[in-house]
Amino acid sequence: DAKTTQPPSMDCAEGRAANLPCNHSTISGNEYVYWYRQIHSQGPQYIIHGLKNNETNEMASLIITEDRKSSTLILPHATLRDTAVYYCIVRVANGQNFVFGPGTRLSVLP
């Protein structure tokens, strides 16, 4: 599975959009981009995934560049409860385990 690079930490003001970047320059054509988050002392929570097209659900939007070498997770109106570590993972659809990097620690500030 391709490696990803994320900034170690970010701050965001409550109510503003949080934009979390992820680089995955070695991604293969059949690998999806997944985003999970982990709130303190809980298991990872699925957020969104995509292959080529931008995706949106009730939690977030995922913007994938045309060359697929990077992506951005957007939380449109961050709340204090969105404070968590966010993991960007690339993996084939029916691959085995997820390989977690260090992720980005997002702090939403009041």
Added chain:
Amino acid sequence: GAVVSQHPSWVICKSGTSVKIECRSLDFQATTMFWYRQFPKQSLMLMATSNEGSKATYEQGVEKDKFLINHASLTLSTLTVTSAHPEDSSFYICSARDPLAGAYEQYFGPGTRLTVT
């Protein structure tokens, strides 16, 4: 979405004793379950992959005789930490794969915090 539960959510045990952690898929049949370990301020590290009805596959550096994994049914996998020591204190997380779901077919449990005194 699919739900994975773990029991217990936390446990404290004495050094030298064994502890069993259960992972259940509540509304789907999981052919494959994964066990992760997470130390404070670190990311999740895969320990082993467990397929129903067969022996688990352990990652390099994980002692299979110390961390016993059983996946006897399609909805239950257990991790037993044998002869636990303080260095085994960690957050243990399981995930389960739903073979009938789409590309995001893996669901994570809430984790079990093990403290060995």
